Amino acid sequence: MNLARRDILKLGLTGAALATLPIGVLVPDRSAHAAYPEAVFKEKDLDKALQDLFGTSDIPAGDIKIKAPDIAENGAVVPVSVSTSIGGVESITLLVKENPSPLVAHFELNPRADGYIATRIKMGKTSPVIAVVKADGKLYSASKTVKVTIGGCGG
Amino acid sequence: MAKNTIKVRAKIKGGKCVVKTLIKHPMETGLRKDKKTGKKIPAHFIKEVVCEHNGEKVCVANWGVAISKNPYLSFRFSGANKGDTIKIAWTDNKGDSDSIEATVS
Structure with a gap:
């Protein structure tokens, strides 16, 4: 249901049209999750990327733990995990400020999923x-x- | 279509299903140059990974080029039992894809 709501925000009119359908129709739809943010992945400025994704670049700090090495010997493979105790997590987004394009990955999570993601980044x-x-x-x-x-x- | 590119483990730990997956993929950024020819190596990367539990999406990952070569992804969710099916599927920017099904242990 949360996924559907996000679609409405992102897709505007299309989303609004979908929202008129019963929720039961939306949930099993494979395309129900948000579209791939193609343009944001190419954005070179961190604040702009945040603005495009969330509508604001001023995001308050929260109870989120980022587990990553203090010093990475090899920038091509940096293990990073994000975990949070905040309930009702809908998505986790990873960004690296100084990368050519800051947006690294965006994870959409089901309500059953924990606020936890681990991956390796460049x-x-x-x-x-x-x-x-x-x-x-x-x-x-x-x-x-x-x-x-x-x-x-x-x- | 790519074959045998995904390894996945799904295990119940502390009442939650922990999924760990490794995908074999070059994850080319499009910024690297071929040392011999000096030409840019075109971008080739996984854009989307969809993880399903018994047919329901639990985690959808949108990736850019900054995910490491041979990507690793781990996540957790509740409500799974031993013997359930986990499906992992990826699609890259060239339209190539692969998927695998595994059983929760």
């Missing part, structure tokens, strides 16, 4: 890693700086 250079959690329609963020000694984006 970092061009030393930068804050930012996690944005959307829970019950509210936004929370956290940041942790990872020092990179060898970049992951060069040849």
Whole structure:
């Protein structure tokens, strides 16, 4: 249901048309989750990327833990995990401020899923890693700086 | 269509299902240059990973080029039992895809 609501925001008219359908029709629909944010993945400015994704770049800090190394020897493979105790998590977004394009990944979570994601990311250079959690329609963020000694984006 | 690119483990731990998956994929950023020819290597990366439990989506990942080569993804969810089916499917920017089904243990 939350997924449907997000669609309405993102897709505007299309979403509004879908919203008139009974929820039971929407849930099993494979395309019910938000569309791939193609343009945001190309955005080069962190604040703009946040603005495009969430409508604001001013996101308050929340109870989110980012587990990542203080110093990454190899920027091509930086293990990062995000966990939060906030309930009703709808999505987790990972961004690296100094990467050529800050948006790294966006995870849409089912209400049954925990506020937890672990993956491995590339970092061009030393930068804050930012996690944005959307829970019950509210936004929370956290940041942790990872020092990179060898970049992951060069040849 | 790519084949045998996904490894997945789904285990019940502390009442929750912990899913860990590894995908074999180059995850080319499109920024790297081929050292011999000096030409840019075109971007080739996974855009979407859909994880389903008994046919219901539990986690949908939208990825950009900054996910490491041979991506790793782990997440947890509740409401799963031993013997349930977990399906992982990915699609990349060239339209290639693969999927796998695993049983929760």
